[in-house]
Amino acid sequence: MNKGEAKARIAELTQQITHHSHRYHVLDEPEIADSEYDVMVRELVELEEGFPDLVHPDSPTRRVGAPPSDLFAQALHQSPMWSLDNAFDWDELVAWGRRVDKVLGSAADYFCELKVDGSAINLLYAHGRLVRGATRGDGRVGEDITSNLRAIPSVPLTLRGDKIPELLEVRGEVYMPVKAFQKLNDEIVSQGLRPFANPRNAAAGSLRQKDPKVTARRHLKIVCHGVGAIEGVKARRHSEQVSMLADLGLRVMKENTALPTLEEVFSLCREWEAKRHDVEFEADGVVVKVDDLAQREELGYTSKSPRWAIAYKFPPEERTTTLKNIFVNVGRTGAVTPFADLEPVRLSGATVSLATLHNIDEIARKDIRIGDTVLVRRAGEVIPEVIAPVTSKRTGKERRFKMPSRCPRCETPLVRPEGEKVWRCPNEQCPSRNVEGLFHFGARSAMDIEGLGYKTIIALWERGLVKDAGDIYDLTKEQLLELPLFADKKADQLLAAIEGSKTKGLSLLLVGLGVRHVGPPTARALAKAFGSIDRIAAADEEQLSQVDEIGPVVAKGIKEFFSSARTGEIIEKLRSAGVKMHEVMDHERSGPLSGKSFVLTGGLESLSRDEAKALIEDAGGKVVSSVSKKTDFVVVGTSPGSKFARAQELGIPILDEKGLNDLVR
Numbered sequence: 001m002n003k004g005e006a007k008a009r010i011a012e013l014t015q016q017i018t019h020h021s022h023r024y025h026v027l028d029e030p031e032i033a034d035s036e037y038d039v040m041v042r043e044l045v046e047l048e049e050g051f052p053d054l055v056h057p058d059s060p061t062r063r064v065g066a067p068p069s070d071l072f073a074q075a076l077h078q079s080p081m082w083s084l085d086n087a088f089d090w091d092e093l094v095a096w097g098r099r100v101d102k103v104l105g106s107a108a109d110y111f112c113e114l115k116v117d118g119s120a121i122n123l124l125y126a127h128g129r130l131v132r133g134a135t136r137g138d139g140r141v142g143e144d145i146t147s148n149l150r151a152i153p154s155v156p157l158t159l160r161g162d163k164i165p166e167l168l169e170v171r172g173e174v175y176m177p178v179k180a181f182q183k184l185n186d187e188i189v190s191q192g193l194r195p196f197a198n199p200r201n202a203a204a205g206s207l208r209q210k211d212p213k214v215t216a217r218r219h220l221k222i223v224c225h226g227v228g229a230i231e232g233v234k235a236r237r238h239s240e241q242v243s244m245l246a247d248l249g250l251r252v253m254k255e256n257t258a259l260p261t262l263e264e265v266f267s268l269c270r271e272w273e274a275k276r277h278d279v280e281f282e283a284d285g286v287v288v289k290v291d292d293l294a295q296r297e298e299l300g301y302t303s304k305s306p307r308w309a310i311a312y313k314f315p316p317e318e319r320t321t322t323l324k325n326i327f328v329n330v331g332r333t334g335a336v337t338p339f340a341d342l343e344p345v346r347l348s349g350a351t352v353s354l355a356t357l358h359n360i361d362e363i364a365r366k367d368i369r370i371g372d373t374v375l376v377r378r379a380g381e382v383i384p385e386v387i388a389p390v391t392s393k394r395t396g397k398e399r400r401f402k403m404p405s406r407c408p409r410c411e412t413p414l415v416r417p418e419g420e421k422v423w424r425c426p427n428e429q430c431p432s433r434n435v436e437g438l439f440h441f442g443a444r445s446a447m448d449i450e451g452l453g454y455k456t457i458i459a460l461w462e463r464g465l466v467k468d469a470g471d472i473y474d475l476t477k478e479q480l481l482e483l484p485l486f487a488d489k490k491a492d493q494l495l496a497a498i499e500g501s502k503t504k505g506l507s508l509l510l511v512g513l514g515v516r517h518v519g520p521p522t523a524r525a526l527a528k529a530f531g532s533i534d535r536i537a538a539a540d541e542e543q544l545s546q547v548d549e550i551g552p553v554v555a556k557g558i559k560e561f562f563s564s565a566r567t568g569e570i571i572e573k574l575r576s577a578g579v580k581m582h583e584v585m586d587h588e589r590s591g592p593l594s595g596k597s598f599v600l601t602g603g604l605e606s607l608s609r610d611e612a613k614a615l616i617e618d619a620g621g622k623v624v625s626s627v628s629k630k631t632d633f634v635v636v637g638t639s640p641g642s643k644f645a646r647a648q649e650l651g652i653p654i655l656d657e658k659g660l661n662d663l664v665r
Contacts (some may be wrong), residue, residue: 001047001050004050006047006050007046007051007052007054007568009043009650010044010047010048010054010056010059013040013043013044013047013430014056014059014060014514016040017040017044017060018060019038019084020032020037020040021037021060021076021554023392028327029201029392030197031320031373031390031392032116032320032390032392033318033319033320034284034315034316034377035307035316035318035319036319036320038086038313038472041060041061042086043045044059044060044061045061047190048061050127052572053636061304063574072141072143072144072208072572073144073254074137074141074142074143074144075122075132075134075137075141075142075143075144076140076141076426077122077134077139077140077141077142077169077228078124078141078164078169078228078493079169079228079229080139080158080169080303081120081122081136081137081139081140081142081171081228082139082140082176082304082305082306083305084166084287084305084306084310084311085302085305085310085311086285086310086311086312086313087288087311087312087313088312088313090266093262093265093266093288093310093312094262095233096288096310097262097305097490100299100307100308101291103298103299103307104295104299107260107261107580108291108295108530109258109259109288109290109291109292110258110259110260110261110262110265110288110289110291110463111237111238111239111242111256111257111258111259111261111289111290111291112256112257112258112265112268112269112286112287112288113225113253113255113256113258113286113287113289114253114255114256114272114279114283114286114287115283115284115285115286115311115313116173116175116223116281116282116283117175117199117200117281117282117283117284117289117564118173118174118175118176118199118200118203118281118282118507119135119173119174119175119203119204119207120135120136120171120172120173121133121134121135121136121145121149121171121172121173121174121207121222122134122136122142122169122172122228123155123160123164123166123168123169123170123172123224124168124170125168125169125170126166126167126171127164127166127167127565128158128159128160128248129157129158129159130134130146130149130150130155130156130157130158130313131146131600131648132143132144132146133146133148133149133150133155135207135208135429136147139304139658143208145207145208145214148206148207148208148209148212148215149174149207149222149237150217150299151212151213151215151216151508152174152215152220152221152222154221154251155222155224156248156249156250157562159247159248159249159250160247160248161247161249161313163233163244163247163288164232164233164248165230165231165232165233165338165513166231166232167229167230167231167232168227168229168231168233168248168634169227169228169229169230170224170226170227170228170245170250170398171224171225171226171228172222172223172224172225172226172250173222173223173225174203174207174220174221174222174599175199175200175203175220175221175223175281175282176199176202176203176206176218176219176220177199177219177281178199178280178281178282179280179366180218180219181198181202182246183200183219184196184218184219185202189365190642194367194391194611195366195388195577197364197375197387197388198282198318198387199281199282199376200282202218203218203220205221206218219282221251221252222279223251223252223253224242224245224250224251224252225242225252225253226238226241227241227244227245228243235293236292236294236535237291238289238290238291238292238293238296238351239251239256239291239489241293242256244247248611251631252500255272255279258291261489261589264351265286265288265312266312268286269285269286269288269312272286272314273315273639278312281499283314284310284314285310285311285312285313285314287309287310287311287312288309288310288311288312289308289309290308290309295308296308298412307353307448311448311469315347315348315512316346316347317345317377318375318376318377318387319345319346319347319375319551319659320373320374320375320376320378320390321342321343321344321345321373321374321376322372322374323340323341323342323368323369323371323373323374323386323389324341324342324343324370324371325340325341325370325373326338326339326340326341326357326363326370326401326407326624327339327341328404328407329432329435330407330430330432330433331341331432331436331506332433332434332436332437332439332440332514333433333514333516334424334425334427334430334433335416335422335424336403336404336407336422336423336424336425337356337357337358337361337422338353338358338359338363338401338403339354339356339357339358339359339622340355340356340374340376340386341354342353342354342367342376343376344347344375347376347378347384349542349587352376352378354384355376355378355383355384355385355386356383356384356385356386357385357386358385360401360421360423360529361421362402363401366386366387366388366389367389367391368386368388368389368401369389369394369398369399369400369401370399370400370401371395371397371398371399372389372390372393372394372398373389373390373393373394374386374387374388374390375387375388375389376387376537379625381414403423405500405654407425407427407430407432409425409430409431409432410425410427410429410430410431410432412425412426412430413425424598427494428564428566429463434467434468435457435458435461437468437514438452438457438461438466438468438469438472439452439453439454440512441456441469441472441512441513441514441540442457442472442512443512444541444607444611445511445520445607445608445610445611445613445614446508446509446511446512447497447501447503447504447508447509447512448497448504448508448615448618449472449494449497449501450494450497451490451493451497451594452472452494452498455484455610456483456494459483459484460475460483461484463479463482465479467572468566468569468570468573469512469513469570469573470569470570470571470573470574470577471499471573471578473502473573473574473577473578473579474497474573475498476497476579477492477495479493480494480495481585484615498649501578501579502578502579502580503580504580505527505582505583505618506523506526506527506532506533506580506582506583507520507523507524507526507527507614508523508578508583508618509533509574509580509581509612510523510527510533510536511523512565513570515557515558515561516557516558516561517553517554517557517558517560517612518557518609520608520610520611520613520614521549521610522549522550522554525543525547525548525549525550525651526547526550526558528583529547530544531582531583532581532582532583532586533571533581534557534581535582536562537562537568537571538558538652541555541556541559542555544558544559546581571579571619571636589619590662591618591619591620591664592619592620592663592665593616593619593620593621593663593664594620594621595620595621596618596620596621596622596632596633597621597623597624597629597630597631597633598616598621598622598623598624598631598632598633598634598635599623599626599631599633599634599643599647600612600623600633600634600635600637601635601636601637601640601644602632602636602637602638602640603637603638603645603658604635604637605637605638605657606657609659612635612660613656615660616660616664619663619664626643627643627646627647627652628650629650631647631650631652632652632653632661633652633653633663634647634653634654634655634656635655635656635657635660636654636655636656636658
């Protein structure tokens with residue numbers, strides 16, 4: 001890029017960043033996700049570093065936030081509130097650490113704090129009494145929101161303890177717990193108002209209410225993470241200051257961690273990246289700080305950021321993109337679910353082009369339209385969802401979505417049962433319902449027929465070879481070899497998996513048949529109570545309701561399922577094929593894990609706890625609740641508990657999810 005091109009691009013980025021900063025900090029109505037804003041800022045920083053003579057004094061890179069609005073009185077901070085530079089991977093974290101070590105001439109100790117995605121505030125205490133509270137604003141001047149901050153229960157009005165500073169600036173983050181956010185949005189929607197896009201915006205909007213009573217009703221919380229100006233008390237380390245804040249009655253984060261090396265810091269960042277949803281607030285990274293205050297003074301500041309701290313940002317879970325169209329999918333129970341066709345966007349390490357819209361009521365509630373710029377969220381392995389439209393980007397060409405009146409696959413008129421949010425296709429012979437049902441039958445959590453995926457099922461369906469679960473057991477090798485990508489070995493493997501599924505037992509068969517409202521726990525309760533599928537089919541609703549975990553609604557669904565003539569036909573096909581119709585007792589189980597005991601701890605990537613237990617038991621193993629010398633294996637997922645440490649102490653073999661699957665196979 002030459003100088004002329006750089007100048008034009010700098011001007012363009014400056015205009016865009018200033019615009020989005022104003023919408024974020026002042027209007028509380030962002031048009032883009034944080035990650036997209038960060039990309040623009042990073043590009044501007046790189047251009048300014050490459051062409052320093054083009055840097056303007058009013059560049060967004062020289063500011064912290066945005067100017068305070070005129071809704072509140074201005075509040076001058078005693079000491080500046082800095083923003084943080086970001087690191088997005090190991091290399092950038094190491095580069096920051098090397099810069100720190102180079103200035104200091106030695107390695108530093110680090111203090112790590114989970115980064116709360118909330119609203120930055122500054123509390124000023126004089127002789128232990130809260131005299132003012134303010135937003136960050138532009139870093140030097142914020143908005144005086146003292147009355148609103150006083151309405152938050154976790155903000156102390158007076159400090160406690162014997163060593164109270166004469167003057168103390170407390171830096172913190174006000175946030176809205178995720179559950180409180182969801183409840184607030186439900187209330188707002190019921191009043192016909194536009195919901196908040198995310199908890200951060202809800203917190204910022206709640207702090208900037210003219211009536212403190214409104215703020216008080218929003219269930220906000222504060223977490224304090226630092227000190228600005230301070231008089232009367234001295235400390236050598238940041239960690240000591242945080243402990244002091246806790247002693248004074250201020251709320252600090254219990255997840256804070258002191259670490260001696262960047263390797264351990266990065267390990268902690270990756271650990272929190274995996275369990276970021278285990279806390280009550282939205283967490284978007286880990287803040288890494290040099291702990292020694294004298295070393296901080298030596299490191300100093302850039303024009304907008306301290307050199308002694310950096311924010312390691314988790315991969316983005318929210319991005320904006322264009323909603324190209326809305327289609328519907330018909331599931332195995334007949335539920336007709338709308339989903340979004342998106343311009344592909346990168347989220348949480350994956351390219352997302354489809355996202356759920358939940359149901360027609362949610363589309364109307366959020367006022368989502370075809371052609372909208374929308375905010376899309378993908379949290380971990382959760383199915384991506386459209387959070388909200390960016391209404392400020394509407395052109396007038398957007399179209400409202402209308403739910404089809406007939407099933408898109410079989411043309412049957414759709415129905416919406418009383419009290420339900422979803423429309424349904426009532427046709428039991430609907431091709432979409434049957435294909436989805438077949439896939440569910442062979443899934444790992446049900447009959448676990450490896451090789452019976454969507455492509456295979458669709459190919460079998462289109463050739464008329466399989467119409468229901470009973471037909472699976474009549475398949476021949478010759479028929480399979482007619483399918484695309486099937487050769488001798490693959491056909492033999494699928495037939496072996498089908499044969500092996502016959503001995504799965506009643507509870508897994510019930511799950512596979514797709515009895516409505518019956519998941520693995522309920523299926524096991526039914527199997528234990530009745531013992532055979534014939535006794536379940538013969539039971540009335542009252543008898544079914546006497547089983548633990550089964551209420552009147554579930555009992556009615558079970559009875560309706562087994563009263564269907566089609567269900568009876570499928571069961572007879574399965575019976576003729578030799579599929580076990582009773583629950584498999586422990587002494588009947590055989591397999592690669594026979595006689596072995598397992599303990600599960602932590603969250604697995606693709607299996608729920610119930611699915612992992614079923615997988616082990618189906619292979620002849622036994623799942624127990626506590627670790628002892630008699631335990632054969634401990635299966636460890638993300639965020640394991642004390643059972644992991646106990647297993648290490650006793651020298652018991654540790655397995656991850658892959659290791660478990662390797663044993664089972």
